[in-house]
Amino acid sequence: MADLWLQKAVVLVCVWAVSYTLSQHDKRCNMSGTWVNELGSVLSLVAKGPHLSGSLQSSVETSQGAAGDEKMGKVVGVLGDGEQPTFTMSVKWSAGSVSTWAGQCFWRTNCPVLRAIWLLRSEVSTEDKNWKATRIGEDLFRPQKACDSDQLP
Secondary structure, eight states: OHHHHHHHHHHHHHHHHHHHHHHHHOOOOOOOEEEEETTOOEEEEEEETTEEEEEEEOSOOSSTTTTOSSOEEEEEEEEOSSSSOEEEEEEEOTTSOEEEEEEEEEEETTEEEEEEEEEEEOOOSSGGGGGGSEEEEEEEEEESSOOTTOOOO
8 A cells, every 4th residue: 555655656746847847848938918118118019930010109209209199110020939039120110210129038037028129210311410310228028917926126
C-alpha cells in the first residue's frame, strides 16, 4: 500500500513539474490588444502573422494641432519572431508629421510590456529648418487592463 502511495506521489510531482515548465515556456508576447504609455497615449494593436495594424490616440503633441484635430493616427507595422518579438510601427498624423517606433515586447512579472525608441518627424517649410524637424525618445507601453502582479518601476 505504501508503495502505491509513493508511486502516486511521484507521478503527481512529475505532472506538476512538466506543467510548470510548459507554462513558463508559453509566454509569447501577444501584442494584440490595448496598451497605454507613461504619458497616457493609447495604442490599439492587432497582430496577424508578421503584420501589425491599429491606431494610436496621442495624449501629447509638439504644438497645437500638430497631431491633427483628433490626435489619432493609423498604425502599420511589422512584428518579428520569437517569444519576445521585436517590432516596428509607424503613424502618419493628419497634420503631416510621421512617427516611427522600433522596439521589443518583453515579459516581466506575468505582464507583457512594449519598450520602444521613437522618432517623430515634423514637416518644415524649408530645408534650413531641417535641424529642428526630428525628435527622438523612448516609450514604455503597458497593457490597458492591469496585470495580476505588475512589479515594473
